[in-house]
Amino acid sequence: MSKAEIDFPPKGGFSFDLCKRNEMLIKKGVQPPSYRKTGTTIVGLIFQYCGFHSTFLEMLIGCLTKNFKEGGKTEDGVILGADTRATAGTIVCDKNCEKIHYMAPNIYCCGAGTAANTEAVTDMVSSQLQLHRYHTGCESRVITALMLLKSPLFNYQGYVQAALVLGGVDVTGPHLHTIYPHGLTDTLPFATMGSGSLAAMTVFESKYREGLTRDEGIQLVTEAICSGIFNDLGSGSNVDVCVITKGHKDYLRNHLLPNPRSYISPKGFLFPKKTGIDKFFGY
C-alpha cells in the first residue's frame, strides 16, 4: 500500500476545463451569452433615534404627564432599500426581482452586479451562518457575515462580480457595511451601491442626519431609491424596503410602486393572424 497514492473521491467546485475553448471562441468572434445583471440602486442607512425631548416645552409636558419612559425611548436599527429591475444587456429581463436577500433572521443583504453571483454568494454565506449558529448556539453577528462574504470575494480576485450592502442588528447594535467585488469593505452610517449609487448618494448627502426616526428613515430611503429609479437607466420599477431593529424585522416588499402600468387598452391588443396568439389581454 505504500506505493499507492492517496486518492480522494472527486469533489465539485470550480472547473477551468473549458476556459481555453472559450478564449478561442471569443477570438473567432463568437459572442459569449449575456448574463443577467442587476444594474441597480441599493442603499442602506442606520437610524438611531434617542427620544429625548428637544424643546423645553416638550420636556415640561413630559414631566407633567409623567411620560418619562416614553421620553427616554431609543430606537435604532438599519433600513435597507433596493429597486427591482434586472437587466440583460439593454433588455429589462425582470421588472420585479428581489434584491434584498436573507442572510440571518437579523441580517439582510442587498446585492448589485451579476444577479446569479449575488444570489449564489448570499445563499452560500447564509448557509455558512446557519451552520455557525448551530455550532455556537448564538445569534449571528454582522461582522461574521462580513468576513464570510469578504474572504471568498477577495480570493476570486473580483471575477465574482457581486457588490453588496450588508446590514443587520446584533447584540452590539446596528451595523451597515458595503462590500465591493474585489473584497474591499467599508463600515458606514449610510451607503449606496450599484449604477444608481451616485443619484441615491446625492439624496443621502443632503438629507441624512443623526437622530432620524424610523419613519423618517424609511422616507429618506424611498426618496433615494426613487432618485436612482428615475435618473439611472439601469434601475427602475418598484422600491423594496427592509427595516431591521433589535429582535424584529419588516420586509416591505414593493413598498412603493412609482411605475404602474397605465397604458392597458381595455379592449385588449389585436395581433395579425400569423402571430401565435390572436388576442392578448394585458395583465
Add this chain to the structure above:
Amino acid sequence: MEETKTIAHEIGGIQNDALRFGLYGVKSDLIDSHPLQSSLASTKKTQEEMKRKVLANTYGSAFPLKTDLDRQILSRFQRPPGAIPSSMLGLEVLTGSLERFGPEDYLNDPRDSETFRPADMHHGMEVRLGLSKGPVCPMFI
C-alpha cells in the same frame, strides 16, 4: 474486451483533449487556462501552512506532527472503489471541513457531470495496489 475507438485523455502526462485543454504546447504547460487556477490551488495550501505554523508556535512542534499523522491515517481509510463513494467523515472532522460550506458542496457535483463514468472497481483496485497508473476515478475517457 470490446474495442474502444477513443484516445485516452492523458497519455504520459500530456493532456490530450484539445477542446478541454487547448492545443498542446510548451506555453500551455506553463500558463494555466485561467488566472485563478493556480491561485485557488495555492491559497488553500498556504492557509494550511500558516495555520500549522501558528499551532507549532503555540503548542510545540509535536502537536501538528500528531495532527499530520492523524490526517494521513484518516485519508487512507476509504471504501474499496465502487459505486458507493467514501464519505471521509473522520478526515472532514479533523480538517474542519465538516462545518464549512463552500462552492464545492453545491456546484459542479461530479455525479451530475456529462462525462460521468461509473466507477470501475477492477481498475480502481489495480491502482490502489500499484499495478496500474492513473486516478482511481477517471473523469473522462
